Amino acid sequence: MTALLSHAEFVLPGIRCAxxxxxxxxxxxxxxxxxxxxxxxxxxxxxxxHDGSLDDAVLRRAIGDLGFxxxxxxxxxxxxxxxxxxxxxxxxxxxxxxxAAMNVMLLSVSIWSGAEGSTRALxxxxxxxxxxxxxxxxxxxxxxxxxxxxxxxxxxxxxxISIGVLLATLLSLFETIVGGAHAYFDGAVSLLFFLxxxxxxxxxxxxxxxxxxxxxxRQTAPGGTVVYPDGSSAWVRAxxxxxxxxxxxxxxxxxxxxxxxxxxxxxxxxxxxxxxxEPAPASVGDRVIAGTLNLAAPVxxxxxxxxxxxAIAGMARLMEAAGQGKSRYVRIADRAARLYAPAVHCLAALxxxxxxIAGAGWHQSLLIAVAVLIITCPxxxxxxxxxxxxxxxxxxxxxxxxVKDGSALERLAEADSVRFxxxxxxxxxxxxxxxxxxxxxxxPLALALARASRHPLSIALARRLxxxxxxxxxxxxxxxxxxxxxxxxHDGRMVRLGSPAWIxxxxxxxxxxxxxxxxxxxxxxxxxSDRIRPDAASSVRxxxxxxxxxxxxxxxxxxxxxxxxxxxxxTAAVGLSPTEKVDAIHRQAAIGHRVxxxxxxxxxxxxxxAGHVSMAPASASDVGQTAADLVFLGxxxxxxxxxxxxxxxxxxxxRQNFVLAIGYNLLAVPLxxxxxxxxxVAAIAMSTSSxxxxxxxxxxxxxxx
Amino acid sequence: MNGIAFLIPIALGLGLAGLFGxxxxxxxxxxDDPEGAAIRILLDEGPVGPDRPDA
Numbered sequence: 091m092t093a094l095l096s097h098a099e100f101v102l103p104g105i106r107c108a109x110x111x112x113x114x115x116x117x118x119x120x121x122x123x124x125x126x127x128x129x130x131x132x133x134x135x136x137x138x139x140h141d142g143s144l145d146d147a148v149l150r151r152a153i154g155d156l157g158f159x160x161x162x163x164x165x166x167x168x169x170x171x172x173x174x175x176x177x178x179x180x181x182x183x184x185x186x187x188x189x190a191a192m193n194v195m196l197l198s199v200s201i202w203s204g205a206e207g208s209t210r211a212l213x214x215x216x217x218x219x220x221x222x223x224x225x226x227x228x229x230x231x232x233x234x235x236x237x238x239x240x241x242x243x244x245x246x247x248x249x250x251i252s253i254g255v256l257l258a259t260l261l262s263l264f265e266t267i268v269g270g271a272h273a274y275f276d277g278a279v280s281l282l283f284f285l286x287x288x289x290x291x292x293x294x295x296x297x298x299x300x301x302x303x304x305x306x307x308r309q310t311a312p313g314g315t316v317v318y319p320d321g322s323s324a325w326v327r328a329x330x331x332x333x334x335x336x337x338x339x340x341x342x343x344x345x346x347x348x349x350x351x352x353x354x355x356x357x358x359x360x361x362x363x364x365x366x367x368e369p370a371p372a373s374v375g376d377r378v379i380a381g382t383l384n385l386a387a388p389v390x391x392x393x394x395x396x397x398x399x400x401a402i403a404g405m406a407r408l409m410e411a412a413g414q415g416k417s418r419y420v421r422i423a424d425r426a427a428r429l430y431a432p433a434v435h436c437l438a439a440l441x442x443x444x445x446x447i448a449g450a451g452w453h454q455s456l457l458i459a460v461a462v463l464i465i466t467c468p469x470x471x472x473x474x475x476x477x478x479x480x481x482x483x484x485x486x487x488x489x490x491x492x493v494k495d496g497s498a499l500e501r502l503a504e505a506d507s508v509r510f511x512x513x514x515x516x517x518x519x520x521x522x523x524x525x526x527x528x529x530x531x532x533x534p535l536a537l538a539l540a541r542a543s544r545h546p547l548s549i550a551l552a553r554r555l556x557x558x559x560x561x562x563x564x565x566x567x568x569x570x571x572x573x574x575x576x577x578x579x580h581d582g583r584m585v586r587l588g589s590p591a592w593i594x595x596x597x598x599x600x601x602x603x604x605x606x607x608x609x610x611x612x613x614x615x616x617x618x619s620d621r622i623r624p625d626a627a628s629s630v631r632x633x634x635x636x637x638x639x640x641x642x643x644x645x646x647x648x649x650x651x652x653x654x655x656x657x658x659x660x661t662a663a664v665g666l667s668p669t670e671k672v673d674a675i676h677r678q679a680a681i682g683h684r685v686x687x688x689x690x691x692x693x694x695x696x697x698x699x700a701g702h703v704s705m706a707p708a709s710a711s712d713v714g715q716t717a718a719d720l721v722f723l724g725x726x727x728x729x730x731x732x733x734x735x736x737x738x739x740x741x742x743x744x745r746q747n748f749v750l751a752i753g754y755n756l757l758a759v760p761l762x763x764x765x766x767x768x769x770x771v772a773a774i775a776m777s778t779s780s781x782x783x784x785x786x787x788x789x790x791x792x793x794x795x
Numbered sequence: 796m797n798g799i800a801f802l803i804p805i806a807l808g809l810g811l812a813g814l815f816g817x818x819x820x821x822x823x824x825x826x827d828d829p830e831g832a833a834i835r836i837l838l839d840e841g842p843v844g845p846d847r848p849d850a
Binding site for chain 1: 810
């Protein structure tokens with residue numbers, strides 16, 4: 091090894107099977123300079139160790155040559171790493187608590203079945219030996235959070251848990267030392283086990299959803315090629331671009347920064363910003379915006395704004411501001427804890443006081459108070475929400491709906507109206523060939539030309555022809571004329587694919603079209619349209635049947651929106667800017683509606699953040715996906731009503747779980763208050779209520795279509 | 796009592812062995828890619844990596 095070893099990670103949204111893993115790992119390891127490549131299928135990523143001389147761009151191209159799209163992953167933020175570390179710590183604590191719970195339970199069962207005298211003392215000491223370090227290790231997540239709450243003069247669910255566990259342990263140690271009959275080591279340890287299971291599920295769900303969303307995320311632009319005054323050029327990351335730099339952006343590349351075109355003319359796909367699917371022409375002097383796609387020809391631009399100053403970054407700030415309201419949403423578990431924690435403390439304190447007054451002595455009174463704390467300790471309550479949400483999210487993931495966090499399900503269940511964006515949401519957001527009259531000889535030529543261009547219509551044509559099994563003809567040099575089309579020479583004749591005006595045939599009044607012609611032959615008109623998503627109409631009907639009021643909020647022109655609105659029978663507001671969309675949602679919220687925003691583009695980002703809850707298709711811009719609470723895969727719109735249904739069912743199960751958990755505790759509390767609860771009864775009560783809650787949540791595994 | 800003197804340390808030892816095994820697997824990253832692990836058994840080729848003969 092001559093150079094320093096480097097590490098790079100790429101997101102691979104397209105991997106689906108074992109073959110893909112083998113192809114990528116094999117292909118990359120045969121690349122000179124690559125030391126090892128390992129695909130993580132769950133996170134849809136590949137980690138590559140390579141020597142420092144190898145450029146990230148080269149690796150990306152190599153993966154592209156293998157037939158996969160890859161995007162360089164920016165190093166995980168400190169926050170993400172902290173989350174991953176937290177899950178791992180919880181899992182370790184859970185393992186230790188599980189080990190201890192099993193062994194202490196084993197010893198406790200022997201005591202309950204009648205071990206006496208020195209045997210009981212020995213078993214109690216062994217239990218203490220296992221339980222004390224376990225409580226110290228596995229209890230830390232609760233102690234830390236409880237201490238943090240107490241220091242700020244507040245209380246949360248972790249306070250009664252910590253007090254219960256610590257009191258039970260200390261009291262049991264005292265009992266063990268004086269040779270008493272009852273010790274609650276098993277209760278303390280299995281309480282930790284159940285609670286940690288709930289905590290871990292909650293945290294694992296967030297991690298997993300975060301990973302899935304990240305793997306779908308395409309970066310707007312990782313950087314660009316900068317030309318220096320001395321004529322040299324280098325690839326520079328987006329973060330290192332600065333105003334005044336001159337950049338060359340080739341066709342098919344995204345602009346890494348805002349700028350002004352200095353040389354060349356092209357067409358730009360600005361759907362990310364405007365939501366408009368038709369590419370717009372741009373030439374010298376025009377502004378370009380970071381993240382938009384250069385379609386036709388290479389251009390040279392002067393950077394006017396980079397990094398945090400770009401229009402996209404401004405949009406992100408607008409989004410952040412709109413999303414502030416959402417972060418104040420109080421999750422149902424926290425609301426329950428707010429009521430539950432003080433109630434439990436009061437009950438335990440009252441029982442202690444009551445028995446003292448009744449003259450039972452401090453030892454007896456404390457024992458009963460601890461029994462009350464253990465019986466009421468919210469371990470089933472701690473499982474009630476995360477188990478239901480994890481099971482539901484898993485079932486939804488199998489149906490192609492990714493849930494970013496549990497509160498999204500809670501908010502989705504509360505939604506009572508839906509606002510759709512048009513382009514890319516109600517429609518597919520990409521042109522589809524609807525009419526063509528190509529002959530059998532023309533097809534291979536058309537495919538060869540279509541493949542040579544990055545124009546969306548060419549891509550749509552190539553996709554259709556490839557789908558029909560047409561093999562591309564072998565054409566020589568293909569020339570692309572920006573804004574016009576492509577041409578090549580075949581058997582001495584010119585063949586052309588491009589705009590109808592350029593080819594010389596009448597264009598239809600509306601809609602997107604291109605034409606194909608062989609020199610001397612007839613021109614063929616190919617028309618395209620942005621198709622409405624399959625199931626859009628039935629999905630909208632279903633949402634209305636679910637009691638949600640539907641409408642369209644679009645940034646497009648009236649003429650573009652009208653046919654879709656008429657087709658789906660929806661009212662529409664048209665020509666809205668991102669800020670106006672946010673305002674429209676705020677107006678709904680002001681009259682008490684909870685809006686589900688469904689959108690995809692960058693222009694929808696702020697509206698997605700402003701909505702009570704939001705969904706985006708997987709084809710959405712990364713801004714849309716980041717802002718959305720749920721992301722759905724596939725072309726169909728059906729996941730929207732399915733998700734609403736699933737969210738409502740999940741919340742029903744969560745509420746049932748609360749009733750079961752609290753009800754069970756309520757039944758057991760009188761026994762505890764009466765001083766009848768032995769460690770055996772406490773252990774049975776606790777595990778039964780937890781198991782019932784988990785079993786109830788498992789019903790969510792089947793989420794109906 | 797004699798039985799207990801043998802059996803309890805054995806039970807605890809087995810439990811501890813399992814616990815350490817789990818920790819080792821966690822640290823070795825075996826839980827990082829559960830779906831990939833399920834799919835990798837379908838691969839024909841041997842592992843690719845630094846120990847390939849042609850590297």
